[in-house]
Amino acid sequence: MKNALLQNNIPYSVLIEDVQKMIDTNIVNNKKMKAVSLETYDYTQYHPMNEIYDWMEQIGEKNNDLVTKLYLGSTYEHRPIYYFKIGWPSEKKKKIMFMDCGFHAREWISVAFCQWFIKELVSTHNTNAILGKVLKEFDFYIVPVFNIDGYIYTWTTQRLWRKNRAPFENGTCYGVDLNRNFDAQWCTIGASRNCSSNTFCGPSAESEPETKALAGLIGRIKSDILFYLTMHSYGKMILLPYGYKDDVSKDHELMMSVATKANAKMKEKHNNEYAVGPSASVIGYYDSGSSGDWATDIGIKFSYTFELRDNGTYGFQLPADQIKPTCEETTTAIMSMVEYVHDNYLENSAVAVTAVWLNMFITILCLYYTVIH
Numbered sequence: 001m002k003n004a005l006l007q008n009n010i011p012y013s014v015l016i017e018d019v020q021k022m023i024d025t026n027i028v029n030n031k032k033m034k035a036v037s038l039e040t041y042d043y044t045q046y047h048p049m050n051e052i053y054d055w056m057e058q059i060g061e062k063n064n065d066l067v068t069k070l071y072l073g074s075t076y077e078h079r080p081i082y083y084f085k086i087g088w089p090s091e092k093k094k095k096i097m098f099m100d101c102g103f104h105a106r107e108w109i110s111v112a113f114c115q116w117f118i119k120e121l122v123s124t125h126n127t128n129a130i131l132g133k134v135l136k137e138f139d140f141y142i143v144p145v146f147n148i149d150g151y152i153y154t155w156t157t158q159r160l161w162r163k164n165r166a167p168f169e170n171g172t173c174y175g176v177d178l179n180r181n182f183d184a185q186w187c188t189i190g191a192s193r194n195c196s197s198n199t200f201c202g203p204s205a206e207s208e209p210e211t212k213a214l215a216g217l218i219g220r221i222k223s224d225i226l227f228y229l230t231m232h233s234y235g236k237m238i239l240l241p242y243g244y245k246d247d248v249s250k251d252h253e254l255m256m257s258v259a260t261k262a263n264a265k266m267k268e269k270h271n272n273e274y275a276v277g278p279s280a281s282v283i284g285y286y287d288s289g290s291s292g293d294w295a296t297d298i299g300i301k302f303s304y305t306f307e308l309r310d311n312g313t314y315g316f317q318l319p320a321d322q323i324k325p326t327c328e329e330t331t332t333a334i335m336s337m338v339e340y341v342h343d344n345y346l347e348n349s350a351v352a353v354t355a356v357w358l359n360m361f362i363t364i365l366c367l368y369y370t371v372i373h
């Protein structure tokens, strides 16, 4: 075109140097704009990390009375990991329900679940009777995507990648299994010291920046954490401690009754139920260095590992049309757990505290009468 104009001595000026580039840029920008719209965010689809980052920013900004977005730490590849604190401000010390998703990169349903659950908290806190009462006593702390480098790798390169993306052996081998990297009988059983293994435990306990960040936060607030829930897939299970030994935790009976009730509630939703029990016996193999066992060992009372749908038909590649029913039934289960503990554990402790004060009052009264009379 330019040449034809020059040959015929027709004067011209260039307004846009590369029209195609402009069109392409606009398409990319439009896609980006679409991704950041909270109103149209589709919770029944899987989302790449850039869209989840946009979503995190918006959900924090638009619900800032209830939601605080906080920095957890950095991944190996220097990406920020965020968590959300969700609950009404309170004068009194609240209990914490801690939840994380996306430990294992390929378990996309886990990441979809945390986004769904946060959406439920912010959109139904006025109408949901359970949330109405528990949000006064509990703050929810939620890490929507923990293993961000790995998650991105499953979108760009290898759909079934599991570990983080730290390099070993001069960059010939990648990835630590973050759920074998915690300081709970680290690498003693059901974990590998070989980097090419999917269950590589890393060079030492908490060697990975992701693990260190999560263990650091939980360690600092552990006395307030009543629940630790870690969301995985697949297998349809609610797992209790322990994975590294056959023994059960000291709160096993209580934990079993809470999980069994949650499972029954879940079944009412889509007639789907999970296997419930100690990790080593339900899964049928041992693992060490998991976050669930570690949380139990540092004194967190209710530590559950969820293995979401399905039973292996699609495995890690659960079709998007199962996101909604999976998230609905899992939300039902978790709400049941939180409500049960709120009604029975917290109120019992409130009754216990009242009884102590009453006792003291009566004792003082008795003393007063003994001294005076």
Ligand SMILES: [Zn+2]
Pocket (backbone or CB within 6 Å): 103, 104, 107, 232, 233
């Ligand atoms: Zn997993």
